[in-house]
Amino acid sequence: MAETSNSVLDNDYIEALREKYREERDRRIRPEGEEQYLAVSGKYAEFVDTDPFTPVTPREPLHDEVEIAIVGGGWSGLVTAARLVEAGATGIRLIDDAADFGGTWYWNRYPGIQCDIESYSYLPLLEETGYIPKEKYSYGSEIAEHARRIGELYGLYDKVVFQTRVIECRWDDKAKRWILRTNRGDEMRSRFVVLGSGLASRPKLPGIPGFDDFEGKVFHTCRWDYDYTGGDVNGGMAKLADKRVAIIGTGATAIQCVPFVGESAEKLYVFQRTPSSVDLRGNAPTDPDFFKTLEPGWQDKRRENFNNVLMGVPVEEDLVNDRWTVRRRLVERMMAQGKVPDMQSLMREADLEDFAHMEEIRRRCDEVVENPETAELLKPYYQRFCKRPTFNDQYLATFNRPNVELVDTSWSHGVERITKNGLVANGKEYEVDCIVLATGFEMSTGFKRRIGVEVAGRGGVSLYDHWSEGMRTMHGHSIHGFPNFFFVGLSQIGVGPNFTSMIDGVCHTVSHIIAEAQKRDLEEVEVTAEAEQAWIETIRAGTPAVSPLEQCTPGYFNNEGQASKTVSNYTSMLYAPGCNAFNALLAEWRANGEFAGFQFRRSNDQGGQ
Ligand code: NDP
Numbered sequence: 001m002a003e004t005s006n007s008v009l010d011n012d013y014i015e016a017l018r019e020k021y022r023e024e025r026d027r028r029i030r031p032e033g034e035e036q037y038l039a040v041s042g043k044y045a046e047f048v049d050t051d052p053f054t055p056v057t058p059r060e061p062l063h064d065e066v067e068i069a070i071v072g073g074g075w076s077g078l079v080t081a082a083r084l085v086e087a088g089a090t091g092i093r094l095i096d097d098a099a100d101f102g103g104t105w106y107w108n109r110y111p112g113i114q115c116d117i118e119s120y121s122y123l124p125l126l127e128e129t130g131y132i133p134k135e136k137y138s139y140g141s142e143i144a145e146h147a148r149r150i151g152e153l154y155g156l157y158d159k160v161v162f163q164t165r166v167i168e169c170r171w172d173d174k175a176k177r178w179i180l181r182t183n184r185g186d187e188m189r190s191r192f193v194v195l196g197s198g199l200a201s202r203p204k205l206p207g208i209p210g211f212d213d214f215e216g217k218v219f220h221t222c223r224w225d226y227d228y229t230g231g232d233v234n235g236g237m238a239k240l241a242d243k244r245v246a247i248i249g250t251g252a253t254a255i256q257c258v259p260f261v262g263e264s265a266e267k268l269y270v271f272q273r274t275p276s277s278v279d280l281r282g283n284a285p286t287d288p289d290f291f292k293t294l295e296p297g298w299q300d301k302r303r304e305n306f307n308n309v310l311m312g313v314p315v316e317e318d319l320v321n322d323r324w325t326v327r328r329r330l331v332e333r334m335m336a337q338g339k340v341p342d343m344q345s346l347m348r349e350a351d352l353e354d355f356a357h358m359e360e361i362r363r364r365c366d367e368v369v370e371n372p373e374t375a376e377l378l379k380p381y382y383q384r385f386c387k388r389p390t391f392n393d394q395y396l397a398t399f400n401r402p403n404v405e406l407v408d409t410s411w412s413h414g415v416e417r418i419t420k421n422g423l424v425a426n427g428k429e430y431e432v433d434c435i436v437l438a439t440g441f442e443m444s445t446g447f448k449r450r451i452g453v454e455v456a457g458r459g460g461v462s463l464y465d466h467w468s469e470g471m472r473t474m475h476g477h478s479i480h481g482f483p484n485f486f487f488v489g490l491s492q493i494g495v496g497p498n499f500t501s502m503i504d505g506v507c508h509t510v511s512h513i514i515a516e517a518q519k520r521d522l523e524e525v526e527v528t529a530e531a532e533q534a535w536i537e538t539i540r541a542g543t544p545a546v547s548p549l550e551q552c553t554p555g556y557f558n559n560e561g562q563a564s565k566t567v568s569n570y571t572s573m574l575y576a577p578g579c580n581a582f583n584a585l586l587a588e589w590r591a592n593g594e595f596a597g598f599q600f601r602r603s604n605d606q607g608g609q
Contacts, residue, residue: 014355017381024381025553025561028274030413033560034445038205043212047203047220052227053109054099056163061185067091068514069180069190071166071453074103075500076196076488078147079124079507082154087515093190094160095182101156102147103198105140110221110253111235111260113140116391117498118320119286121303124500129153132291136322137283137391141233161186168454169193171483176523176603178484192514196488199450202442206248210418217434221253222441228434229264237264245269246423246430248415249438250276252390257438259394262404269430270399271407271423273414274387274553277361277380279323281391303501307580310497312350323391324497326357354383368396377408386552443556447471457482471573474535474597475586477506478527484517486510492539494582495574505583512590517600524601531597542576 009017030036040047068089070077073096084092098106115122119133123146126133131149134142151157168181172189180188203220205211219225226232230239237260244267247254255276262268301319308315309325314335318328330353362379369375378396380387398404409415409425417424422431442450448464455463458481466472466481473479476493477486488506496502517525547563554561575582589596 009352009355009359014352017355020381021383021553022551024410025551028410028413028554029561030554033554033562034442036207036414036560037439037442038207038211039442039445039449040203040205044205047205047223050223051097051099051163052223052225053106054163059184061187062161063187065177065189066093067190067518068093068192068194069166069169069178069188070094070194070196071169071180072096072103072196072198072488073098073101073147073151073160073162074105074196074198075124075147076198076503076507077103077194078150078156079500079503080194080196080486080488080510081156081159082125082128082150083507083511084514085154085156087511089511089515089518091191092156092159093188094156095164095166095180095188096160096162097165099162100144100148101151101160102144104201104222105144105147107201107222108224108253109140109226109233110224110257111231111233111237112256113233113253114138114256115140115143116252116389117324117500118306118322120299121306121320121498122500124504125150126299127296132288133286135283135285137281139233166197166453168456169195169485170454170456170460171458171485173458176484192484192486192517194486194488194510194514195451195453195455197451197453199447199489199491200441200443202445202450202452203437204439204442205437206414206439208248208415208418208423213420214418214422214435215420216422216432218437219434220437220439221257231260231264235260235263237261240265240434242266243434244430244432245434245436246271246432247436247438248423249440250274251438251440252276252388253440254438255390255392255395257436258404259392259398261436262398262401266403267432268404269407269423269432270404271409271415271425272377273409274382274555275378275380276387276390277358277384278364278378278395279361279389279391280364281393282322283393303498303504304580306498307496307501307578311578311580313580324389327353329353351383357384358382365396368400370400374399374406377406382553385557386549387555387557440556444559455482455485457485470536472532472536474527474531475506475509475589476575477510478513478532478598480527480529480532483524483526486513491573492535493575494579495576496579498579501583502579505586509586509590513595513598516595520600521602522600523603524599526599526601527597528599534597539573539575543573 038044068091070081073094077094078101081092081094100106115138118136119138129149165183166180167183170179172179177189178193203222217228229237231237243265245261245265246269248271250272258270305315305319309318309328312331314331318325330349365375365378399406407425415423415425422429447467461481471491473492493502549558549563552558
């Protein structure tokens with residue numbers, strides 16, 4: 001596809017597009033916002049309560065004590081554990097619901113699952129493990145394998161309790177220990193707790209009338225039922241050969257699995273409410289010579305370079321050089337014109353650049369999709385970062401298959417109704433054998449519901465009461481009133497596209513604090529109320545009063561079109577200067593050794609550092 005610059009779009013055209021974006025947004029807004037979805041609890045709990053991949057191994061409940069309990073064996077827990085091992089910390093125990101490491105990459109095994117961030121930047125600890133990813137963009141099974149590699153290299157398999165969900169963490173102020181209760185009847189005591197259980201792992205079920213009436217098969221993409229479909233992550237789902245399948249949703253997950261289901265099913269209906277922007281992927285095997293050229297420290301540098309390009313910071317070379325990083329064109333053009341790419345002018349010019357980029361995305365629909373009506377329906381009319389951009393070289397072409405049909409549901413706010421035999425859209429019933437829910441995950445519902453662990457700190461205060469007016473942390477990881485407790489998540493840290501790069505500084509810092517506390521034999525480490533407040537003010541200062549995402553088409557980035565009305569949406573709670581600035585801030589915080597903002601207490605101590 002030829003690269004275009006905004007100079008090819010005249011002002012009238014841009015104004016017409018602006019109007020079109022507004023119209024498309026307005027007709028998608030649903031007054032009930034996030035309430036349109038069903039929670040996976042009560043009769044819907046089965047969508048997450050069972051592990052279709054590994055039978056549960058019976059065991060006796062644990063009543064014991066460890067030093068450091070890490071809740072979650074996904075990247076947050078794994079990387080923190082690895083850093084703790086490197087720092088010489090002892091007495092680590094990881095606890096996870098799944099039967100292996102990997103978190104989201106354990107549970108999500110839908111066909112075609114892949115990471116849309118290049119593997120050399122995404123996969124954590126590549127230098128430490130010496131692993132060379134097979135391709136520029138890794139598939140899910142390679143990513144899950146890498147999680148297991150980290151578990152093995154750092155000796156974490158000896159330290160983990162799988163198939164166990166922590167349901168409560170309660171601080172015992174007398175004993176100076178956390179008491180962790182689980183769904184397996186355990187009562188573990190621990191000096192430190194790291195909560196890294198993920199904030200986006202509760203699937204969303206669409207609250208479509210008649211949802212319970214359907215008599216066929218229904219599953220969510222995060223628990224793919226290969227017993228029903230046959231095949232595996234690579235496709236080949238032979239059992240679908242005589243099945244009519246409906247996929248609801250066209251977000252990043254659907255974009256990846258639709259081509260595989262299209263290949264296998266007798267008939268596939270894709271129910272679309274808002275089209276994704278589907279950019280080129282261009283995956284390629286890793287050139288082993290490329291890895292030979294890399295110097296120690298290359299992965300941090302590469303991640304920083306990627307973040308810089310996305311933030312519009314001029315770089316000498318765009319190391320990642322893919323369809324995420326096309327923004328460099330804008331910065332280069334501005335510099336060639338002698339303009340300084342400061343944030344304000346960058347935002348202004350980026351707005352124009354965005355129209356040009358989205359025109360490329362829309363043109364691609366016309367180029368690939370043979371049926372012009374289908375091509376038109378697949379065109380996204382919104383700014384690029386209103387939704388997470390997607391990248392795939394097979395998705396659009398799948399609609400050229402005779403057995404695949406796109407069903408537009410944008411005029412009725414989604415699928416109208418589900419019946420015992422199928423789905424209704426635009427007044428027409430589509431009879432199907434199976435419904436696949438590619439409807440995503442809760443991103444802005446209350447913290448308690450999403451985290452799923454009751455946390456009671458000093459004086460029995462619930463974490464969720466402490467956060468009733470919005471999340472409160474210092475640096476995203478430490479909370480006043482919750483001694484020896486650390487949170488590793490995606491909120492109140494530096495914004496960036498690469499989640500593993502976003503959490504990297506937090507994993508380092510949390511392990512640094514805990515290792516130091518063990519070394520000094522401290523009874524309690526706790527962030528002060530003042531330090532917590534100061535960080536909240538820093539976050540607020542970088543957050544515009546009216547979110548620019550408010551103008552976006554509804555989705556989880558903007559709390560379904562109500563961006564300003566939420567206290568728990570992660571996109572409204574990020575450190576605006578970005579991931580690199582945040583990780584640098586934490587590195588400096590660690591390096592100066594002052595533990596600013598923390599109170600350390602020994603037994604019979606009055607406090608101080
Ligand atoms: P999303 O939330 O992105 O998409 C959900 C889809 O379901 C949307 O298309 C939504 O439409 C649609 N939908 C919801 N309700 C209805 C309804 N009633 N009728 C019709 N359609 C409906 O979920 P995904 O699982 O695709 O992605 C979740 C997260 O996982 C994202 O953060 C994504 O980036 C991430 N992910 C990352 C990958 C990676 O490579 N790193 C790969 C896959 C996922 P609408 O847009 O109109 O709301």
